[in-house]
Amino acid sequence: MDIKGQCWTDEESDGENESEQFLYGIQCCLLQGSCAADLYRHPQLDADIEAVKDIYTDSAISVREYGTIDDVDIDLHINIGFLDEEVATAWKVIRTEPIILRLRFSLSQYLDGPEPSVDVFQPSNKEGFSLGLQLKKILSTFTSQQWKHLSNEFLKAQQEKRHSWFKAGGTIKKFRAGLSIFSPIPK
Numbered sequence: 686m687d688i689k690g691q692c693w694t695d696e697e698s699d700g701e702n703e704s705e706q707f708l709y710g711i712q713c714c715l716l717q718g719s720c721a722a723d724l725y726r727h728p729q730l731d732a733d734i735e736a737v738k739d740i741y742t743d744s745a746i747s748v749r750e751y752g753t754i755d756d757v758d759i760d761l762h763i764n765i766g767f768l769d770e771e772v773a774t775a776w777k778v779i780r781t782e783p784i785i786l787r788l789r790f791s792l793s794q795y796l797d798g799p800e801p802s803v804d805v806f807q808p809s810n811k812e813g814f815s816l817g818l819q820l821k822k823i824l825s826t827f828t829s830q831q832w833k834h835l836s837n838e839f840l841k842a843q844q845e846k847r848h849s850w851f852k853a854g855g856t857i858k859k860f861r862a863g864l865s866i867f868s869p870i871p872k
Contacts (some may be wrong), residue, residue: 727791746761758787768780786803789802803821
């Protein structure tokens with residue numbers, strides 16, 4: 686769904702409070718690319734968002750930036766349409782609606798910032814969504830354990846290490862050269 690051109694002005698907002706209008710204005714500004722001042726997003730955050738889009742689809746992720754408080758909400762949309770109706774009923778989930786995993790990061794610091802907060806929900810499933818509570822606990826525990834081992838510099842170094850394998854004089858060439866001792870001798 687294209688949201689461009691659907692942003693409201695103050696005159697059109699009928700009943701929204703000022704903070705909702707402000708946040709919606711920021712979101713529209715970001716979607717339309719017409720903000721007066723660019724908010725600083727850490728480049729690794731952009732790279733990771735693009736990687737998720739490449740692997741899944743553009744609709745698998747949504748991003749909401751709160752530049753005034755240096756936060757960003759990343760919503761991962763998990764399609765559960767593959768579940769049998771019986772399983773969906775037992776788990777009290779709505780099969781036709783994705784489960785949303787929301788992670789809140791520092792917009793400018795990303796991995797070097799505070800540990801992200803985690804929320805798991807289905808927008809229309811407010812009652813008895815115990816699967817969401819279980820997933821939130823699992824994801825929160827995992828994030829807590831892994832976050833202390835992550836940093837923007839560490840991730841950048843890992844990526845550069847992987848890229849060096851494929852450079853002209855990189856590791857993959859040396860690896861192949863080492864394997865050549867097992868190749869039959871050409872005549």
